[in-house]
Amino acid sequence: MKKIDKNVVMLGWVSFFTDMASAMINPILPIFVVTILHQGMDKLGIIVAAATFVSYALRLVSGYISDRYDIVKPLVVGGYALSAISKPLIGFTHGYKSIAGLRALERLGKGLRSAPKDLMIAHYSKKGSAGKTFGFHKSLDIGGELSGTLLLLWLLYSFGENESVMRSIFFATLVPGLIGLFIVAFFVRDIPRKQAGPRERFKLTKHDKTTVRALFFYFIFLFFIFSDAFFTMQAKDIGISIAVIPLLFVVSTGVQTLTSYLFGIWIDKIGPKRILAFSYLCGAAAQGLLYLQKPLFTWLSYAFLGLFTVSSLNANRSLIARRADNRGSVYGIFYASVAVFGAAGAYVSGMIWEHFGMDAALLFGLAGTTLLTLLYALFGGLADA
Incomplete structure (x- = not known):
C-alpha cells in the first residue's frame, strides 16, 4: 500500500464519493421506473x-x-462535474424519457x-505494479458503492419506500458528488505534458491493435450478462422486498471491496488471462443462480456478480496498461x-423480458x-497475457 502514489489515492477517494452517490440510486431506480412511474x-x-450507449463516441x-x-485532468474534472449535477435532477422526473436523458x-x-x-x-503506477495499483483504486471505488448502499438501506428503513423518499434520495446525491468533484479539482495533479515538438499523424500501433483484439471476448460476454437493473427486477419479482434489495448490492460491493486489491496482486503474479478465465466462470455462475429463481440463490448470485465485475475489470485495465502504447486511446476503445455491447444486451434483454417473460430473458x-x-476455457489460452 505504501508504494501507491498519492495521486492514485486521491483519485480513489474521488471514485469513492462519486460511486457513493451512484449506489444511493442504482438499487431503487429500476423500481422507481417500473413500480412508481x-x-x-x-x-x-x-x-x-441509452445510458450505456450514449457515452460511446465520447469515450473514444x-x-x-x-x-x-496531452489534455487529461480537464477531461476528468469535467466528467465528474457532469455526473455530480445529473444524478440529483432525476428527483424532478416523471417519465422514462427524462430519466433516460x-x-x-x-x-x-x-x-x-x-x-x-x-x-x-497507469501513469502513476510503479513499474510492474499496474494490477496492484488498479486493484487499490478499485477497492476505494467499490468501498464508495458499499457506503452508498448502506446509507440507502438506512434511509429506506428509517423513512419508508414511498415516492417522496425516493425523490429525496435522488436529491441527496448532490452532496457526495460535489465532494468528489472538489477533491479531483484541487488535490489531483495532472500528468506531465510530453516534450513539445512536431506532431506526427496519430495512429494505433501494432501493440494497440493486438490489445484491442484481446479485449473483444469480454465485450461479447457483457452482451449476455444482466445489468444491475435486471438483477434488481429479478430480485423483486421473486419476492425480495424493496427495503431489502439494497442488501443484495451490499453483498456484491462487499465482495468486490474485499477482493479487489488481492485480484490486483494476483494479476501481477499470474497474468490477466487466468484471472479473466475465473471472472467468466463467476459471471456464468451469477446468471445461472438467477435462473433458479429462489431468494437464496439470488443472494449467492450477487456475490458471484461482484467477483465477476471486480476481477474482469481489474484484469482488462491491467492488460491495457501492460500492452498498449497509446493507452489513453485504447482505454477509450475499451470503455x-x-x-456498446452493454447497451445492446440491455435492450435485447429488456425486450425479451417484456414480450416473452422473465424466464426467457434469464435463459x-x-x-x-x-x-x-466454455469457449474461453477451450480456446482463450490461459497462458500469461
Missing part, C-alpha cells in the same frame, strides 16, 4: 441502453484527446473521464465497447454466458 420492462431496457474521443493533445448525461460524464482517469492511474443470459465461458 408504471413504465414497462422494455422502457427500463431503453433507459439502461476523450482517450484520443488525452494521447494526441439524465442517465445519458451522467454516462456522458463517465465517458468523458474514464479513459483519461485510467491513463492517470466505448463496454458501452438467454444463461445460455450466452455459459457458452462463452
